[in-house]
Amino acid sequence: MNPRITLVGPAHPYKGGGARHTTELAHHLAGAGHRTRIESWAAQYPSALYPGEQTITAPEGEPFADTRHALAWYRPDGWWATGRRLARSEDLVVLTLFSPVQVPAYLGVLAGLRSVRGRRARVVVLCHNVLPHERRAVDVSLVRALLRRVDGVLTHTDEQAHLAEGLLGFGRRRPLVASMPPHLPETGGERAHPGGEAGERRHLLFLGIVRPYKGVDVLLRAMAEGVPGDVTLTVAGEFWGGSEETVALIRRLGLVDRVHLREGYVPAEELPKLFAEADAMVLPYRAATASQNVWLAHEHGLPVVATRAGALADHVREGVDGLLCAPDDVADLARVLAEFYRPGVPERLRAGVRPVDAEPYWKAYIERLLEA
Template sequence: MNEVPVAPTGPSRLRVLQSFGTPGATSNPYITRLFSSTPGVEQHAFSWRYALTGRFDVLHIHLVEVMFVRRGRIRTVVGVVLFLLLLLRTRVSRIGIVRTLHNVKPHEAQSRLVQWALSICDRRTDLWIRLNSNTVPPTGAPVVTIPHPDYREWFALHDVPASIPGRLLFFGLIRPYKDVDALVRAFTSVADDALSLHIVGDPQTAELREIIERAGHGDPRITLSFGYADDSTLATEIGESELITLPYREMHNSGAALLGLSLHRPVLVPDNSVTAALADEVGEPWVQRFSGAFDGTAIVQALASVRRQGSDGSPDLTARSWDASGSAHEAAYARAVELAAIRIRPRRAAAQAGGRLYS
């Protein structure tokens, strides 16, 4: 692994094609802010027409499989073919490919065709962006670490109410790996009428929704609010919570955890090297952790710890500003262009760079 330094660059006319479409009202703020935080870069939202015919210097890929996995095998095959054509175009045109490693691997099982396309993209990537220093990229291409920025400015105009003692909250897109049904079952096992649990988010499937409804059936302390939640609703729900519970089976990076911390609420997350590092960074009381299968004991212990240690003040998020992230992304894009030139014409590019080659 070849960690490369990140430093701000000067004025740039680099054209960057992001792997997601034009941000809208329901888009993750991370996507929207990435556009506005790189003023030295000409950002373009993704469309297949522009990807295959437009002019750009860098392709920035986030979740690769999202670009071409569709409902139905035939549609996915078509998506893979388009994606491979795009990779071919980047190679012929010396377009750099930057990949942000939001996760170590896809959360859902993928077909052999999709795995094959992912492996080709791995080998074709010129530069990796990881969100924490524990991430090991799939290849030895250069890597930069750019921490996931916070959401403090994004939610600054929203009212955040005082917390309600005993209120637990899960929010976000509900997918199987997040183990929300286990959270509901664990909560029902805790015999404490002073506790309440709010589930706010959109289940990925109708089946998952039914599983969660069955798990919480008959417990009046549980409130299920399925569907999209706007920023104002999230600010209210997060503000009223005493503890945000995120019982994921696997957690490597979590925008939900950072959003909770941005609004000064402690989070309960799986215990691993990444979440331990987050606790060291922002302060131990703010990042409660559980080991093994999630159960009622994890809830009771986390609440007791939060109340014992207190959560006065705010978590330390100084290392997660959008200004720093934007400058780091601009530098990463510029480096990817250099690496693409070296990859295509190593001898000529090496001469222009003073003989220095990057692995």
């Protein structure tokens, strides 16, 4: 008999890849015959801990009908009550972990689950990030406490599994690994340059939340060091903690006329225009777990210039639909960007881009989740 499953995590109206992943996972589990529900948030984080807008008005994909928004970071009684309710009805509870800020609520849910005698629900933590890229000492203690209290752990890369294994300690069941499946926003746009359309835009795109580990400063220095002077760049996304340092660096590097900051969350309907104006997406990450941005660029016909951080390189066929460089290396990124703009290279790489086939990824992912 198929297990009854509840996913605990963000869903619309929360924005971004986390909410899309939770929602798509629910759709695919239901499509595989599992009775599936989502327990989502009425208030996920205190505003002081998340400086941007947390929610959006228009969904970026089909919402999952059986979604409940009852959890709130400021209602511990609700965490416990949710756990008790799930203990009586579910076979599997999946806690989606993005940040240690979620851990107190998840520990409350676990306490509610364990307060019910004869409970049947097993609990798996699905780690999008085992620990933050920029972490505090308390983060390690919180995540360790969560991982040691559940029945299984699923991560998206071998590196993340190794990190989780260190927190679990000796003698515990090892974390499992499943490649992150595609969960792209529905943009309603056509591919940016269908069929390898000729002509260069002499323009590059960075898309996503701007945080230190994403390496935008490395990209700006590479632009100043070795990229042809007529090539421009758009940095589109929310700036974690403000854009003042980035603006100051742009001025110091003499890039004011070449770099445009499009600050704020980019809704799905604006993505086709950004992609249509660019020759490539650049992912200059210092560190990474798994990212949708390679597939998102390919979905819109763009090649990708990325570092070999985390799983980014797994989805780039070097020399076919993108180019790769070392992480946190200004000179190597400048070299690769200069190589990208050699005559004929943008057109050749664009012609090699193919959209991802999502279904095999999702099938393998669900099998691994149930195994965990």
